[in-house]
Amino acid sequence: xxxxxxxQEEFTHACDGERxxxxxxxxxxxxxxxxxxxxxxxxSKDRLLPLATEFAAQGCHTLAFDFSGHGDSTGALAELSxxxxxxxxxxxxxxxxxxDSPLILVGFSMSGQTVADLVRHYGPRVAALALGAxxxxxxTAWDVPFGTGDxxxxxxIRTPNAWRTSPxxxxxxSYEGRAVLVVPGTDTVIPAAVTExxxxxxxxxxxxxxxxxxxAEHRLGLWFRDHPEDCxxxxxxxLGGLDEQGWAATREWVSGQLPEGRVVVDSRWLQGGWSSQxxxxxxxxxxxxxxxxxxxxxxxxxxxxxxxRKAAVLELLADEAGVPAPGLVAVDAVGQHCDHPSLxxxxxxxxxxxxEPDAAVLDLLxxxxxxxxxxxxxxxxxxxxxxxxxxxxxxxxxxxxWERAVEVIxxxxxxxxxxxxxxxxxPGNVLFTGEGRELRVGGGxxxxxxxxGPADLDVAHCSTALALLHGPEHGLAFRARYEHQGGHGLAxxxxxxxxxxxxxxxxxxxxxxxxxxxxxLGRTDLTPEVLSGRLEAYVGALLS
Numbered sequence: 307x308x309x310x311x312x313x314q315e316e317f318t319h320a321c322d323g324e325r326x327x328x329x330x331x332x333x334x335x336x337x338x339x340x341x342x343x344x345x346x347x348x349x350s351k352d353r354l355l356p357l358a359t360e361f362a363a364q365g366c367h368t369l370a371f372d373f374s375g376h377g378d379s380t381g382a383l384a385e386l387s388x389x390x391x392x393x394x395x396x397x398x399x400x401x402x403x404x405x406d407s408p409l410i411l412v413g414f415s416m417s418g419q420t421v422a423d424l425v426r427h428y429g430p431r432v433a434a435l436a437l438g439a440x441x442x443x444x445x446t447a448w449d450v451p452f453g454t455g456d457x458x459x460x461x462x463i464r465t466p467n468a469w470r471t472s473p474x475x476x477x478x479x480s481y482e483g484r485a486v487l488v489v490p491g492t493d494t495v496i497p498a499a500v501t502e503x504x505x506x507x508x509x510x511x512x513x514x515x516x517x518x519x520x521x522a523e524h525r526l527g528l529w530f531r532d533h534p535e536d537c538x539x540x541x542x543x544x545l546g547g548l549d550e551q552g553w554a555a556t557r558e559w560v561s562g563q564l565p566e567g568r569v570v571v572d573s574r575w576l577q578g579g580w581s582s583q584x585x586x587x588x589x590x591x592x593x594x595x596x597x598x599x600x601x602x603x604x605x606x607x608x609x610x611x612x613x614x615r616k617a618a619v620l621e622l623l624a625d626e627a628g629v630p631a632p633g634l635v636a637v638d639a640v641g642q643h644c645d646h647p648s649l650x651x652x653x654x655x656x657x658x659x660x661x662e663p664d665a666a667v668l669d670l671l672x673x674x675x676x677x678x679x680x681x682x683x684x685x686x687x688x689x690x691x692x693x694x695x696x697x698x699x700x701x702x703x704x705x706x707x708w709e710r711a712v713e714v715i716x717x718x719x720x721x722x723x724x725x726x727x728x729x730x731x732x733p734g735n736v737l738f739t740g741e742g743r744e745l746r747v748g749g750g751x752x753x754x755x756x757x758x759g760p761a762d763l764d765v766a767h768c769s770t771a772l773a774l775l776h777g778p779e780h781g782l783a784f785r786a787r788y789e790h791q792g793g794h795g796l797a798x799x800x801x802x803x804x805x806x807x808x809x810x811x812x813x814x815x816x817x818x819x820x821x822x823x824x825x826x827l828g829r830t831d832l833t834p835e836v837l838s839g840r841l842e843a844y845v846g847a848l849l850s
Contacts, residue, residue, distance in 0.1 A: 313362050314355065316378075319371070321397040322390055327378035328371040328398060329355060332362030337545075338410050338433060339403040341424075342370040343395065344527060345415030346452070350377030353527035356534065357412065360541045367407065371398050387459075389449045391416075392423040399424075408433035410544055414527050415495065416441050418504065422474030425481050434484035434544045438526035439496050440504050442475060444468035467834050469500055470818060478507035479826065482575075485512035486543045490522035490529070499816070505602065511575050511583060513553055513645065514601045515543050556644040560587065560597060563636040563650055581605050581754070583646075586653060594653035595635060599646040609647030612754045613639040616649060619687065619753045628677040630654060630749035656737030656748025660824050663776040666745050671736060672787040674747045675768065679761045679793065681726040690727060690759030692719075693812040702815045707846045711807050714849070720801035722760035729755035731764045732771030734823055762796050762805035770810045773844035774817055774837050775824065781844050803848060810845050817841040 313332065318325045329351055340361045342354040351370040358368040373391055374381030403409065409432045413421035418440020425432050443463060450459040462468060478485075485508045489501060508514045519536060522529040530537040560570065572588030576596065582605060587595045600609040614637070623631040632651035641647040659667050696716045699708065728735075730752055737748035757763075765788050773781025785796065796802055818834035825832055 313359060318379075319398055319401060321394050322374060322381075324374040324379060324381040324394075326371050326374065326394060326398065327351070328369060328402065329358060330402065331355075331358040331368040331370075332366050334367045334402075334404055334407075336362075336367040337365045337408075338367070339399070339407040340366045340368040340410040340412065341395065341399060341403070342368065343411070343413040343417035343420055344370075344373070344376065345417055345525075349415065349527065352377060353525075353531050354412075354414075356531045356537055357527075357541070360534075360537050361410075364541055364545055366410065366545070367403070369398060369402055371395075384453050385451050387449055387451050388416075388419055388423070388443060388447060391420050392427070395420055395424055396427060399428075411435040412438070412540075412544075413440065414438040415524065419443050419472070419474050422472075422477040426473070426477045430483075432481070432483055434486075435481070436486040436488060436540060436544055437504060437508075438488040439490055439493050439501070439524050440487075441496055442469050442472040442500060442504065444471055445473055467818075470503065470834050475503060475507045478504060478512075479510040481508065482511045483513065484544060484546075486515050486517055486540065488517045488519065488526055488540065490524060490526060491518070491520035492522075493524045495524040509583065509602045512601075516603045517543060553645055556597070556599065556646070556648060559636075559638060559643040559648070560595075560650060564589065581752075596632060596651050596653045597648060598651070599644065599648040601646045606641070606647060609641065610639045613637050613647055613649050615687070615756065616754045619756045620651060622683055623681070623753070626681055629674075629681060630747070631753060632749070632751065654737050654749035654751065656739040656746075658734060658736070658827060659738050660733050660775060660827050660829055663772070663780055667733075667738065668772070668780070668784070668787055669791065670738070670745065670747050671733065671768065672784065672793070673791040674736065674750065675728070675731055675764055675788060676791050676793040678728050678731070678750070679725045679764065679795075683726055686724070686758045687726070687756045688758065690729060690757035690763055692808060694808065694814070699811050699814050707842060707849065708811075708814065710849055711811055711845050714800070714807050715804055715811065717804070720760075720797055720804055722762070722797065723795055724758050725761045725795070727757045727759050727761070727764050728753065729757045729759075729764065730767065732768050733775060734771070734827075760797065760805060761793065762802055763809065765793070765796060766806045766809035769806065770813065770841075770844070773810075774813075774821065774832070774840050775829070778840060778844040778847050782847055806848050807845065810841065810848070813841055 314329055316329050319328050344350055351372050354370045358370050361368045372379040375383030375386050411421045411424055418437045419442050421435055447462045452459050487505055568589045570587045571590045574586050576584040576586050583599045583601055585597045600606045617634050617637040620634040623629050635650040637649045638644045639647055696712045699712050735752045736750050739746050739748040765785055769781040769784040772784055817837040821832040821837055
């Protein structure tokens with residue numbers, strides 16, 4: 307054992323047949339134990355020692371170590387695996403972190419996967435985590451030795467989209483503590499789609515922050531070593547509010563909106579949200595409210611307009627008996643009082659039904675859309691916005707069915723009779739109550755995109771969703787269901803085809819992104835390959 311500085315000491319830990327080199331900083335009885343995990347290749351603990359010093363200065367106990375085959379540890383890198391990485395981290399934590407100490411996990415690159423594995427292992431003990439340019443891997447890669455770059459592990463990680471089924475994403479979706487995603491301006495190692503998938507997972511339940519470093523590259527450990535101001539900012543983001551377990555401002559705001567004498571006694575996450583976090587709040591009188599908070603950077607930037615618009619729509623629909631919607635309780639559209647921009651509303655009865663298609667469910671879905679289109683507001687909502695363009699589609703797809711589809715939408719939009727649109731109407735936003743003959747629509751949710759435009763657009767959007775959920779034939783049949791339930795005013799021939807394709811092409815090239823919430827609801831059969839195939843088949847069927 308040798309001293310590195312006044313606040314650091316180095317020692318070795320025997321594990322997995324190897325001697326792992328570990329550096330400790332700070333008091334073991336500090337406010338939390340921070341575990342710093344380096345990336346693959348030439349990564350080591352050395353570049354993370356300035357972070358260790360910064361955490362120690364803020365009252366934390368910090369551990370940084372070299373995985374076997376790295377830095378000062380013994381072993382061969384080619385023999386390491388994701389499983390062994392996780393086991394080595396668990397061994398170091400269990401041996402050198404006080405058992406009652408909250409954990410803060412900080413992982414770079416490959417250790418994004420390792421942090422997620424540790425979240426599954428330690429559960430609520432993980433109070434905060436940070437991921438720097440993280441990677442996640444297919445489940446088949448878990449136990450495969452890394453090798454020398456030409457073996458099975460390399461084959462797995464180079465398989466396109468194999469990472470989408472990573473258990474790491476599920477672990478991060480279930481995480482509810484504090485989370486920081488550090489994103490460099492240039493990253494030639496981690497695909498942007500992986501970064502966005504990690505962000506979507508963390509934004510599901512965590513108190514999430516995105517830290518962007520425009521001038522940094524993939525090796526963020528080196529960046530933090532050489533940029534103490536950014537190092538300090540990361541530590542501040544992770545430790546801020548840690549002692550209050552986060553969400554303190556939001557909880558205080560919610561308490562102030564409740565009826566006199568009422569208190570929140572239960573809180574649970576609701577499935578189905580993609581753009582925001584949704585939480586059901588149980589009150590002591592047995593009633594439920596729903597809290598919607600925007601934490602993703604894009605939606606947080608647009609929250610003032612989105613939440614103000616939604617609040618206005620909920621107030622409008624309060625007088626529409628045939629269109630059950632949540633009742634507005636309160637809104638903090640700019641996040642002035644809450645940790646994030648938030649809206650509090652009543653909770654509708656029922657559940658989402660995205661399992662295999664049921665004729666009664668599909669007919670009720672169509673009938674409810676007819677009633678929505680019958681709403682005549684005193685003040686029209688904003689005019690619809692198209693969600694794609696010929697140029698955007700051509701940038702990612704070419705030839706065959708896609709080129710023919712682009713030609714259809716490469717024109718001025720058809721004239722239309724304007725109607726009140728939900729604009730994001732699909733089975734993931736409609737609740738159902740009862741079973742059999744008692745089956746009813748409990749209400750529609752997610753009214754932030756409400757617009758004024760052609761009824762064709764809502765029909766098209768629901769049709770695309772049904773095609774992806776259940777197969778192209780169900781998407782093709784939805785127009786007939788809508789008209790059978792009394793819907794009218796849809797365009798004919800080429801004009802209706804324009805609206806159908808304008809919606810369907812918005813999912814090019816990543817139809818799988820929409821289905822993340824459906825998979826969370828049990829539709830694990832909706833793999834990227836299935837969804838891509840269904841989208842192409844649906845577009846081809848529309849054209850034929």
